[in-house]
Amino acid sequence: MPELPEVENVRKQLAPSFVSRTIQEIWAGPNSYFFITPPRQLKRELPGKKVRALARHGKYLVATLSDDSQLLLHLGMTGQLTTQVQEQDRHLHLIFKMSRGKTIYFRDVRKFGKVEWIAPGESSTRLEKLGPDALELEGEALYRASRNRKIPVKTLLLDQKVSAGIGNIYADEALFRAGIRPSRPSSRLTKSEAIKLAREVRQILALAVSAGGSSINDYMQPNGNEGDFQHLHKIYGKTGETCSECEAKIQRVVLGGRSSHFCRRCQK
DNA sequence: GCACATGTTCTCGG
DNA sequence: CCCGAGAACATGTG
Known part of the structure; x- marks a missing residue:
C-alpha cells in the first residue's frame, strides 16, 4: 500500500498517538522475517523510552526516542499502522502500548514490512542509502x-x-x-x-x-x-x-x- | 493452477 | 567496484 503519500499520511495521523508519549509495553509476534531487530531486543530496549519525533524519509518512518536511539518502520507492500485494530488478528506483528491510553498496531499480511531499532550514536545503512526525498x-x-x-x-x-x-x-x-x-x-x-x-x-x-x-x-x-x-x-x-x-x-x-x-x- | 499485487534485497554474469 | 536482469521473500485475491 505505501508509497510516499501514503506513508506521509500515516505519519501525520500516527503522530498524536505516538509523539510525546512513553512506550510502556511492546508486544511482538513470532515472525522472524519481519523483524530486523529481534523481538526480544525490542522488548528490552523500547519500554520506558519516550518518542520525541516521528519523521519520514522516502517510505521509511523514523521515530526518534528520548535516548537518541531511533526506530525505523517500513510498511513494505501491505503493512498497516493503525490505532484501531481488533485483537486476534493473525497478521498482527507488533503492538506499542503508549502512555495515556493509546495503542498502536502494526499489521502486515505479506510481511515485507520491516522494523529496526538503531542504538544511540549508530546509523542505519538503510537510511544512508536513500537519495533525496x-x-x-x-x-x-x-x-x-x-x-x-x-x-x-x-x-x-x-x-x-x-x-x-x-x-x-x-x-x-x-x-x-x-x-x-x-x-x-x-x-x-x-x-x-x-x-x-x-x-x-x-x-x-x-x-x-x-x-x-x-x-x-x-x-x-x-x-x-x-x-x-x-x-x-x-x-x-x-x-x-x-x-x-x-x-x-x-x-x-x-x-x-x-x-x-x-x-x-x-x-x- | 495461473497471474498478479502500492517493495526491497540478493545473486549472478558481464 | 559498477551495471542490469531476474529471482526471492510471504500471502492473498481473482
Whole structure:
C-alpha cells in the first residue's frame, strides 16, 4: 500500500498517538522475517523510552526516542499502522502500548514490512542509502542520475538511491503527466524532459499527500479512512481503458519486473 | 493452477 | 567496484 503519500499520511495521523508519549509495553509476534531487530531486543530496549519525533524519509518512518536511539518502520507492500485494530488478528506483528491510553498496531499480511531499532550514536545503512526525498526531487539531479544509464526511466524513478519515496503507482502517473514513456532508456532523456519529469513527480506526490494517498486493495490510514487519490489516477491500473487525453487504449508492459502503464500516443 | 499485487534485497554474469 | 536482469521473500485475491 505505501508509497510516499501514503506513508506521509500515516505519519501525520500516527503522530498524536505516538509523539510525546512513553512506550510502556511492546508486544511482538513470532515472525522472524519481519523483524530486523529481534523481538526480544525490542522488548528490552523500547519500554520506558519516550518518542520525541516521528519523521519520514522516502517510505521509511523514523521515530526518534528520548535516548537518541531511533526506530525505523517500513510498511513494505501491505503493512498497516493503525490505532484501531481488533485483537486476534493473525497478521498482527507488533503492538506499542503508549502512555495515556493509546495503542498502536502494526499489521502486515505479506510481511515485507520491516522494523529496526538503531542504538544511540549508530546509523542505519538503510537510511544512508536513500537519495533525496522525492517531494524535493530536482530536475538537475534526476538528469545527472539518468546519464549513462540503460535502464528504463521508469526503473530509474523507482531507484530509492536516486529519489526516495516513488513507487509503482506514482512513477507511472508522473511519467504520463510528463509525456514520457516508461520504457525510454534513461540515457535518452533530455535535460528539459528530466526537469519536467521531476516537476511532475513533486506535483503529483504533493497532490496525493493532500488527498490522503491512494487506497487500492487494503491501504487504510491509521484512523481507518481510505485515501481519495485513486480516483485521480489517470494511467495506473487502467490497462485497456481509453486514455483520458486521447482515443488510444492504455497499454501495459513489464519493466524491471513491475507492471507499467502508458498511452502510446501521449507518451513518447 | 495461473497471474498478479502500492517493495526491497540478493545473486549472478558481464 | 559498477551495471542490469531476474529471482526471492510471504500471502492473498481473482
